[in-house]
Amino acid sequence: MTSDALWFVGRGSGVISLVLLTVVVALGIGARSGRTPFDLPRFAVNLLHRNAALTAIVFLAAHIISLLIDPLAPITIFDAIFPFSSTYRPFWQGLGTLGMELMAAILLTTLFRHRLGARGWRAVHWLAYLCWPVALAHGLGTGSDNNTWWLWAITMICLAAVAAAVFWRVSPRFDPPRRRVAVRPFEEVR
Amino acid sequence: MTTVAEPRLLGEPVEAYVPKLDPKQVIDLARQAGLTGRGGAGFPVGRKLAAVAATGRPAMVIANGAEGEPGSEKDRYLLTHQPHLVLDGLQLVARACHASALFLYAPPAALEPVRRALWDRRREAVSVRLAPAPSTFVAGEASAAAAAVVGGGAIPADKMVRLAKREMPTLVQNVETLAHLALVARHGAEWFRTRGTQDEPGTFLATVGGAVVNPQVVEAGYGVPLGELLAAAGGPSGPLSAVLVGGYHGGWVPADPELPVSRAGLDSYGATPGAGVVTALPASSCGLRETARIVEYLAGQVSGQCGPCLNGLPRMASALSDLAHHRIWLGMTSEVDRLRGLVTGRGACHHPDATARLIGSAMRMFHEDVTAHLKGECVAR
Amino acid sequence: MRLHIDRTACDGRGLCAELLPELLESDEWGFPMARGSSGVPEELTRAARRAVDRCPKLAFHLAPGS
Ligand code: SF4
Ligand code: SF4
Numbered sequence: 022m023t024s025d026a027l028w029f030v031g032r033g034s035g036v037i038s039l040v041l042l043t044v045v046v047a048l049g050i051g052a053r054s055g056r057t058p059f060d061l062p063r064f065a066v067n068l069l070h071r072n073a074a075l076t077a078i079v080f081l082a083a084h085i086i087s088l089l090i091d092p093l094a095p096i097t098i099f100d101a102i103f104p105f106s107s108t109y110r111p112f113w114q115g116l117g118t119l120g121m122e123l124m125a126a127i128l129l130t131t132l133f134r135h136r137l138g139a140r141g142w143r144a145v146h147w148l149a150y151l152c153w154p155v156a157l158a159h160g161l162g163t164g165s166d167n168n169t170w171w172l173w174a175i176t177m178i179c180l181a182a183v184a185a186a187v188f189w190r191v192s193p194r195f196d197p198p199r200r201r202v203a204v205r206p207f208e209e210v211r
Numbered sequence: 212m213t214t215v216a217e218p219r220l221l222g223e224p225v226e227a228y229v230p231k232l233d234p235k236q237v238i239d240l241a242r243q244a245g246l247t248g249r250g251g252a253g254f255p256v257g258r259k260l261a262a263v264a265a266t267g268r269p270a271m272v273i274a275n276g277a278e279g280e281p282g283s284e285k286d287r288y289l290l291t292h293q294p295h296l297v298l299d300g301l302q303l304v305a306r307a308c309h310a311s312a313l314f315l316y317a318p319p320a321a322l323e324p325v326r327r328a329l330w331d332r333r334r335e336a337v338s339v340r341l342a343p344a345p346s347t348f349v350a351g352e353a354s355a356a357a358a359a360v361v362g363g364g365a366i367p368a369d370k371m372v373r374l375a376k377r378e379m380p381t382l383v384q385n386v387e388t389l390a391h392l393a394l395v396a397r398h399g400a401e402w403f404r405t406r407g408t409q410d411e412p413g414t415f416l417a418t419v420g421g422a423v424v425n426p427q428v429v430e431a432g433y434g435v436p437l438g439e440l441l442a443a444a445g446g447p448s449g450p451l452s453a454v455l456v457g458g459y460h461g462g463w464v465p466a467d468p469e470l471p472v473s474r475a476g477l478d479s480y481g482a483t484p485g486a487g488v489v490t491a492l493p494a495s496s497c498g499l500r501e502t503a504r505i506v507e508y509l510a511g512q513v514s515g516q517c518g519p520c521l522n523g524l525p526r527m528a529s530a531l532s533d534l535a536h537h538r539i540w541l542g543m544t545s546e547v548d549r550l551r552g553l554v555t556g557r558g559a560c561h562h563p564d565a566t567a568r569l570i571g572s573a574m575r576m577f578h579e580d581v582t583a584h585l586k587g588e589c590v591a592r
Numbered sequence: 593m594r595l596h597i598d599r600t601a602c603d604g605r606g607l608c609a610e611l612l613p614e615l616l617e618s619d620e621w622g623f624p625m626a627r628g629s630s631g632v633p634e635e636l637t638r639a640a641r642r643a644v645d646r647c648p649k650l651a652f653h654l655a656p657g658s
Contacts, residue, residue, distance in 0.1 A: 052648070055605075064610045067646055139601060139650040369598040371655060517599030518623035553619060559600045 027091040034083040036175065039160050041077035043179040045070055046153045047186035054190045078128060081121060113162030116155050123152035153183070215443045218430045219406075219414050220293060220390050227295045227332050229302045230396050234264055237307035241392060243400035245412045250275060250351065250385030251460065251486040253474065256392065259382065260307045266380045269311035273360055274301045276317030276386040277344035277351035280458040281508070282488040285416035286386050288428045290321040293390055294328035300389025302337055303396055308382060314360040316342045317386070348459070348512035352560045353383040355514075366514040367560035385486070387416055406432035411473045419444035421490035422451060433484065434476060438468025440489055450494040452591070453576050457485030459505050460565035462572035463498065466491065481572045497591035499580050502573035503528070503535035509566045520563040523554035527570060537587055544581065547574070593637055593654045595630045599623075601651035608652050611643040612636070624652075631658040 048070040051058045057066050085101055088094040095109035104122070105115030126145055134142035161176055232240070242257030263270050274297060276286040290297060297315070305313050315325055322341045329339060342360040344350050350365040354373060359365035391413060395403045404412040411433040417440055420426040424445025431440055437454060441447055451466035462482030464470060474483050492498060510524035527550045534543055551570055554563035574581060583590050595615065597608075604623040609616040614636055616624045632640045632654065644652050 062610055063605060063607045064646065067607055067648065135650060142650070367600075369600050371596050371653065372598050372601075518602060518604040518621055519599065519619065519625075522621045522623075553625075557599060557623070557625070559598070 024091055024093045027087050028093065031084055031087040031091060031094065034080045034087065035160065036172070038077045038080035038084055039156055040175065040179065041073050041080065042153055042156055043182050045074045045077060046149055047182045048073070049149065050183065050186040050190050058186075058189060074128075078124065081124065085121065110163055113159060116159035117163060120152050120156040120159055123148050123155065127152065215429060215431045215435060215439055219394055220289060220296065220387070220416060221428070221430045224293055225295055227299060227328075227335075228397065229299050229393075232303065232306065232396060234307045234309070237303050237392075237396070238264065240395050240400055241307075244391075244395045244403040245400075245410075246388065246391055246395060246403070247411070247413075248385055249387035249391065249415055249486065251457070251483075253483065253485075256384070256388060259384075260304065263308040263380050263382045268309075268380055270308045270380040270382055271312045271357070271360075272301065272305050272308065272310040272314070273342075273356050273381065273383045274313075274315045274317075274339075274386050274389055275351060275353070275356050275383050276315065276321055277356060277365075278318070278486070279344075279346070279348040279351040279512075280460070280486060280488055281348075282418060282420055282455075282458050282490050283486055284418045284420075285428045285487055287318065287321045289387055289390060289416065290317055291324045294325045295331070296390040296393045297386045298325070298328055298332065298339065299393035299396070300384075300386075300391070301339065302335075303392055304382065304384060304389060305337070308380070310382075311379075313337065313339045314342050315339050315386075316344050316356050316360050318346060319343045347514075348509065349514050349560060349562055352562075353381075354560070356383050357381045366516060367562075369559045408432075408434040408471075408473055408475070410475060415484060415487050417472075417484075417487040417489050419489045419491075421455070422448045422493035423491050424448050431472070434471045434473040436468060437464070437466070437470040437472055437489075440472060441468070441491060447491055448493070451491050452494040452496070453492045453498055455490040455492065455501075456482045456488070458488035458490075459509055459569065460561075461485045461488065462569060463492075463502075463576035464572075465576070480576070481568060495591060497535065497580065497589055498573060498577040499531070499535040499584060500591075502570065502577070503532040506531050506566060506570060509562070509569075513562065514560075517558040517563075519554050519557035523550055523557075524563060524566055526550055527554070527566065531570060534581065534584055537584060537589075539585055539587070544574070544585075593632045593640065593656065594658050595626060595632060595640065596653040596655040597624060598651040598653065601649045603649050603651075605648075608643045608647055611646060612639055615640070629658075 048066055052066050052070060057063055088096055089098060089101060096107055096114065100107040100114065101118055104118035105111050107114045127148055130137055130142050130145040157176060157179060238257055238260045241260055246256040247253045248256060276290050278286040301313060322343060325341060344359065345365050347365065349355055349367055350359065352367045354368040354370065355365045358368060407413045414430050414432050417429045417431060419429050419440055423441055427444050429440060429443040453463045454466050455461060456464050456472065456477060462480055464477060464480045464482050470476060472484055477483055492501060507528045510528040513520050513524050515521055527547060530543055530547050547570060551567035555567045556564060580590050602623060604621055606618040606622045606624065609618045609624045615627060615632065617627055619625045640654055644654055
């Protein structure tokens, strides 16, 4: 492969990964609602969430590997492990490294969640809400595409999708009445 | 004989005495005596001890005096009257299962006498930690007690998940059970069996209340006739329509003086002696109203964790209260039955099951009242 | 194997009942309810395992016994 092709693969897989990640986050937020989006069966939303996440990780791997082997791309293994250490746009590129590490943490804890227990797993899973904006910012801020209109457009669509999911989640009419009441009528001991 | 005569636990307060027994001897004694738990479930103590000892790991032992049942007084009474007997029993159990941590879990007021008793025993190298129990109904449930003594909320947990976590093995025993064990260690298993019945040996503490002249804690052998129990509390204060045995998690039985108070004797009414709460209902009160009031209380005591219990109990309570107050709608009795089936077996603790069982016993016991209520009448005088 | 649901963790969104309609239905509040017994027949163990894996609350378990 020529360096040009590698450059396109690197950029393209990054964008695809970002879009998939957005789908994952939006589904994850929406899945906690009393009603599923588009009245999909709940298991379909659940499987879509998982499969999109796994695919996003595959594309993320492609993104990183192609940039590592591209002789013209200014990153090293070192940069891909330690965030904010790069000489080329250290902040924006560091966000990418940080996002990848957050995703790795989420992936690993999810694989071992039955051992880990619901509480620990959920705590780490919440990092997704940090990971996704980090990835979004990394996409906009790094590389040479930050002045092209289409990357901005994609970023905006991603933002809109997650905002819509949040709206779906919090609108009260999607929580059927007489579900769990949040009261714990218990005084704590000590 | 199965009479109220010669109290054991309620005799003269005793001093501390823990005979030198090895773990196996304690377990064998409990087995030979046929001692069962006095907290309500009535599980054989020997089997429970053996199971914990068999893990070979140091255990956590909890003396449970939480007594969430509003009608029950006996654990508090025992802790005040005979704290040393409870502590003796706790030490014996601790020895039987190599306990590394001992707790006494009871309402704050009941901990005071225990604190004094522990001061008397300060020379012994045994440390018992005192844990205050909240005054909620499910606080006395075993897994709630286990959570509370280590500083968590006093709410039940899923048994299977708790076991899988491989925490320290935990043994929760009612304080009355421990006191009986201490007596068995002093007087032997044979002596213990001289009271009660062949299958249900020993005495139990009953909190006799409701429409009786002198509500009080009474000690009697299992199988004691209901009339004798009521007589020990001064007898009925008037004509009775029924008696609630086993407390709010128990069942209604007829006010028949001959009825033996034992598992075997009460089984046909779907009741058990439970934790010994015996409440007489005067003929002037409506059994349905009383049950509706109890179920409303129980629905309010749901710990808010399990969906079917959280949603089902308030629904049963409102249907029952409609029936009790003559707000009749079509199919209300079959709806009550359906809801009972819906909640049974579907909670982490047996709160929904026991509530459904109580309602079932009320519907049977007061079936004439039900018919009358459906017609807009009432049979209470 | 038999199904075991940790009722203290289950949120009653009914995912498991969708994945295992042969064994589970949702009650009127959405909480899973065994149709008949909670035993899992041989031919459904794989499906049951998948449902266990998908439960978002880790409330759904397979326990030994029947
Ligand atoms: S069954 Fe009811 S009382 Fe028991 S733990 Fe569950 S919600 Fe709480
Ligand atoms: S999938 Fe899990 S949380 Fe959802 S209803 Fe089934 S057991 Fe409950």
